[in-house]
Amino acid sequence: MTTDHDGVRELLGAWAFGALRPEEEKAVPRHLAECESCAAEAERLRETVRLLDGPRGTAMSNGSGESEGVLALALRARPAVPQVAAHAAPYAATVAGLQALVRELDGRWSTPVVHDWDAHATLAHLLAADEPLALRLGLDARVPASPVPEGTSWEEAWSARTADVIAYERQRGPEETVTAWAAQAAALLATPEARDLERAALATTLMGIRLPVADHFLVRAFEAWIHTDDIGRALGLAVPPPPEEHLWRLVRLAVRILGMALGTAAPPVLFAVAGGESDAQWVLGSEDEPVRAELVLEPVDFCLLVGGRYAPEEVPRGATGDEGAVRNVLERAASLSWL
Template sequence: MTTDAYDHAAVCELLGAWAVHALPPSEQHAIPRHLADCADCAAEAERLRETVRLLDGPDAPTAAAEPGTAARNEPNPMVMSEPTPATRNAALARILAVRPPAPRTAPHAEPYAAAVAALRALLAELDPQPDGGPDLAAWRTPVIHDWTVQDTVAHLIAADEHLAAHLGLPANHPQDPQGAAAPGDTDWRTAWDTRTHRVIAHERTRPPTATVATWRAQASALLACPAANDPELAARAATLVGVRLPVAEHFLIRAFETWIHADDIGRALGRPVPPPPAAHLWRLVRLAVRILGLALGPTAEPVALTVTDAARSTEWILGAEGEPVRAELVLDPVDFCLLMGGRLAPEAVPRAALGDEAAVRTVLGRAARLAWL
């Protein structure tokens, strides 16, 4: 990318990785040229620099001067010292936890924009090496199922295609005979798995950076399309991944899956990935509760589900209406999402429960069986 290509939006997306010295040298030194002319980006860069400096501690080495500039007594705020691996992990988690999503979208697409930005920052950690090339060993790290890091990104390409195809965006790979997304197919899980296998097989023939570029381009196209920016268009219903919901809520599903797989990758690599911001997390919780309620149906034994953390608590009654509640179940919002995402087993999820244990097990088991990730 040339220096001229660094517009404001591009720099906003790169600042998190830049702050932890996770960009290739060509990009690491090009960013300050934009910061010199953009007060907003410069202020954000200084905040992120201070975060890393605090995490490094008082004995951290000071940054070197930019090539071609005179050395000063104070550190150059536009050049980062090289953090330790532990500091880099902590800084990355801190940055992803507070960094606003980019690009700007309508509110219904903001959780997806934030999840994409977080995963991009995490993947940027795998690129810079002393020789300027990617860390191929890291990209081949087993993550989940039989997928490596690269395979997991390839799966997201295939998964995002379902919404992208519905919104009329072009496909990134040759289409399956029945179409990439098969949005109305009653056997959607088979179509989902088949498409994932085909895309992963294709991406294994390409460099990891090419896989990431394809995923980034598709995610950017989704966030730039009219449905991501027009609430009226997003209110229209679509049947995808076996459920009929407004397009706005399908954007939430994309946010949910992107976060879960970013967390998968972070755990595999030993790099912490924070949960979504609280406002986004609770939107995911509400959507998950709605889908769980539909899956349980109106005849299930009524269970009072409370999702609670230190700042908020919300209760829903799942199952038959008008019947006495048979049990009470209390879950943390992150744990509930990990259960719905298939990352916590029903018997292992931390919980508090009272009443009919069989009714509780029914709710937990149905939540776990809904996972397709």
């Protein structure tokens, strides 16, 4: 075990989660006693983990024999988020909720979840999905790098990377994958960009889309929630949606991205998201033509559509006017999913 600065810094996430190997347990505290910068970083990570972990509890019966433990844990854990800025709070809350759900996976990691992934692969996918933002913010990768030939599109590079990470994590136990994912999440939430909106205002291109770093935190929250819901459904457990304030942040981001995807040539549609906000309506598409149709979706249904969990023809909706214009909006929304 090396005791150099960089070597110890690599272990701080595992230290915060109490997941060091025996040979590392003495070296890390010894270095922290001598290195002020590592000690400060370690304290930030441990506080983040403590808040994310939330209160623990035991499963309860709802009277029908179905376990409610995950709901109780998630609802109690979600409000206990780190002191991050508003743009990172949805991601912090979703990480806390997923950590609560993970406790229900003991002995069930091979449960099929989504695509061809079981629960273990789904957590590995999230580890890969958070990585581009982590790398952009100066964090280190937790899985060996994948070779990317010059000229590879971001879609091909991303598909190869997530496959590589899943294959790598298959060689490890689910608990190690959870620790790596959670430590990376904690490190993201400990970055200055998670706490300072001015720093998070810098725009950067990740996963094929240029957004402020603040919005990339919301994208991470969106995907983490979608996969938390995937795992809950696979286990037969209802996972609550994000708190209303967080949900509407995700809605507004998804609408902005949908508007960018539709451009100004699409037939204009008055799009509204029901409930919560009186001004939650937008004209999507051309600004030079009369509105051809009106479309209304519930906020959770809209997010699940954008997340690829509803087919365009199946999502519950209210619609009037030009059916083709409505279908164009729904199909474009569904096409946004890279989850």
